[in-house]
Amino acid sequence: MKSGPLEPGGPSRVPPRIHKGNKGVSIMDLVLRAVAIVATLASAVAMGTTNETLPFFNQFIQFRARYNDLPTFTFFVIVNSIVCFYLVLSLPMSIFHIVRSRATFTRVILIFLDSVMLALLTLGASAAAAIVYLAHKGNASANWLAICQQFNNFCQRISGSLIGSFGGILVFIVLILLSAIALCRRP
Amino acid sequence: MDQPRSSDEATVEIPESKSGRSKAATIAATTKAARYASGGGGWKRGVGIFDFILRLCAIVAALAATTTMGTTNQTLPFFTQFFQFQANYDDLPAFTFFVIANAIASGYLVLSLPFSIVGIVRPHAVGIRLLLLILDTVMVAVTTAAASAAAAIVYLAHNGNSNTNWLAICQQFNDFCQRVSGAVVASFIAALIFMFLVVLSAVALRR
Numbered sequence: 001m002k003s004g005p006l007e008p009g010g011p012s013r014v015p016p017r018i019h020k021g022n023k024g025v026s027i028m029d030l031v032l033r034a035v036a037i038v039a040t041l042a043s044a045v046a047m048g049t050t051n052e053t054l055p056f057f058n059q060f061i062q063f064r065a066r067y068n069d070l071p072t073f074t075f076f077v078i079v080n081s082i083v084c085f086y087l088v089l090s091l092p093m094s095i096f097h098i099v100r101s102r103a104t105f106t107r108v109i110l111i112f113l114d115s116v117m118l119a120l121l122t123l124g125a126s127a128a129a130a131i132v133y134l135a136h137k138g139n140a141s142a143n144w145l146a147i148c149q150q151f152n153n154f155c156q157r158i159s160g161s162l163i164g165s166f167g168g169i170l171v172f173i174v175l176i177l178l179s180a181i182a183l184c185r186r187p
Numbered sequence: 188m189d190q191p192r193s194s195d196e197a198t199v200e201i202p203e204s205k206s207g208r209s210k211a212a213t214i215a216a217t218t219k220a221a222r223y224a225s226g227g228g229g230w231k232r233g234v235g236i237f238d239f240i241l242r243l244c245a246i247v248a249a250l251a252a253t254t255t256m257g258t259t260n261q262t263l264p265f266f267t268q269f270f271q272f273q274a275n276y277d278d279l280p281a282f283t284f285f286v287i288a289n290a291i292a293s294g295y296l297v298l299s300l301p302f303s304i305v306g307i308v309r310p311h312a313v314g315i316r317l318l319l320l321i322l323d324t325v326m327v328a329v330t331t332a333a334a335s336a337a338a339a340i341v342y343l344a345h346n347g348n349s350n351t352n353w354l355a356i357c358q359q360f361n362d363f364c365q366r367v368s369g370a371v372v373a374s375f376i377a378a379l380i381f382m383f384l385v386v387l388s389a390v391a392l393r394r
Contacts, residue, residue, distance in 0.1 A: 069350035072339045104393045111389040115324065115382050119331045126332035127339035130281045134340070135351070141278035142344070144353040169328055176324045176385070183392045184313045 022101035025182045029175060030094045036171040037087045040121070043164035044080035047073055047128075052154040065147070065154040072131045073158065079124030080165060083117050090114075097182070104183060111179045118172040125165035132158050231310035234391045238384060239303045242296055245380040249293040249330070252373035256337070257286050259370075261363040274356070274363040281336045282367070288333030289374055292326055292381075306391075313392065320388035327381040334374035341367055 053064045067073040093110055097103060135155060138146030148155035262273045276282040299319060306315050344364060347355030357364035 065350075070348060072342070108386075108389050108393060112386045115327060115385045118324070119327055119378060119382060122328050122331040123335040127335040130336035130339040131343070133280065134343075137280075139279060141274070142354075142356045144343075145351070147351050173324050173328060177321055180317055180320050180389060180392060183389060184317055 022182050022185055023098060025178050025185075026094065026098040026101065029178050029182075030091070030098065032171050032175055032178070033087050033091055033094055036168045036175075037084055039164040039168045039171065040080045040084040040087065043161045043168070044077050044084060046157055046161035046164070047080070048077045050154055050157045052151050054150060065151045067158070070131055072127050076124045076128040076161075076165070079120055080168075083121050083168065086113070086117050101182075107179050107183050111176055111183075114172055114176050114179065118169065118176065121165065121169055121172065125162060125169060128158070128165070129162055132162060228310040231391050232307060234387055235303065235307035235310060238387050238391075239300070239307060241380055241384055241387070242300060242303055245377050245384070246293060246296045248373050248377035248380060249289050249296060252334075252370045252377060253286055253289040253293060255366055255370040255373065256282060256289070259363050259366045261360050263359060274360045276367075279340055281340045285333045285337040285370070285374065288329050289377070292330050292377060295322065295326055310391075316388050316392050320385055320392070323381055323384045323388065327378060327385060330374060330378040330381055334371055334378055337367070337371045337374070341371055 047067050050065065050067045052066075067077060090110065090113070093106060097107065097110075132155075134144060134146075135158070136146060136148045138144050256276050259274070259276050276286060299322065302315050302319055306312060306319070309315075341364070343353060343355075344360075344367075345355060345357045347353055
């Protein structure tokens with residue numbers, strides 16, 4: 001029967017775990033974007049600066065190899081540059097997501113743009129991979145000679161530049177996954 | 188007189204009003220939740236149905252790509268001892284990879300149809316949508332990789348390359364080239380549909 005003073009009710013405490021989770025996901029998103037920028041830039045530069053001239057010549061075959069000579073490699077350099085540029089532009093959006101963990105509409109837009117860029121990057125990387133494979137092995141049925149046996153340095157450069165691009169593809173898949181996880185974990 | 192009465196009323200009222208308030212609170216919460224659930228379910232069901240239809244279209248595209256590439260076989264009616272005059276998808280490893288990747292994509296799509304139906308029936312299933320989104324993203328990468336590798340080889344077969352002394356084989360193998368180009372187009376369509384599926388799942392994941 002004691003009518004004592006009621007305890008002042010404090011604000012209901014929402015467990016802050018979801019807020020922290022989303023921030024962690026957004027920070028990892030930012031870090032992965034930086035990694036992908038480095039990877040795609042390295043690929044574009046490695047492919048774009050190929051230039052090998054053999055010390056002998058013939059009137060049938062050109063003995064200088066550059067990335068320009070195969071239109072697929074030109075496409076590869078252009079695609080990697082576009083993707084690198086997009087990633088640099090999307091860094092502010094990623095920082096915005098760290099600050100504001102509740103934004104859902106911008107995350108959907110980012111997922112859409114990321115998947116477009118994933119498709120573009122895969123396009124460039126696997127077309128170049130097909131040509132690199134052909135350059136290494138040749139093809140007996142189509143009578144296409146393996147040019148790597150003469151242009152060793154050129155072949156090593158173009159094979160190495162593929163690695164950065166495929167790493168970028170993996171990073172994009174993880175980025176889309178992270179954005180989706182952040183979407184369904186609404187604070 | 189007021190004080191004891193008020194204290195009595197207060198001590199009697201407090202438990203009643205407390206339970207009443209909590210009951211009212213729970214009723215308000217459930218009605219809000221029910222209203223929210225029914226309102227959210229409407230458009231998510233529509234998104235789920237659209238997702239299912241798109242998957243059916245993607246199955247058609249991927250199967251068409253696989254079978255068109257897998258059944259190419261052109262033999263020219265003359266031969267010499269230097270050149271092989273039979274063109275098959277086996278001859279180029281990029282085309283073999285194309286057939287395998289599109290077969291995997293078709294198989295995945297058929298297996299994901301029941302998950303899509305679950306997404307229609309239960310519009311708020313988050314785990315299913317997330318799983319489909321992840322696998323669809325991987326399939327975008329796989330299908331685009333296969334399609335673009337084959338496209339690079341097809342481009343080379345159409346145009347050749349003077350710098351590396353690779354001849355354009357399409358000038359002899361016309362029928363083979365046409366079928367292969369058609370298969371590559373179908374695979375690109377399947378990749379595009381996969382991208383739409385990813386965006387749809389992302390939109391439906393929002394609360």
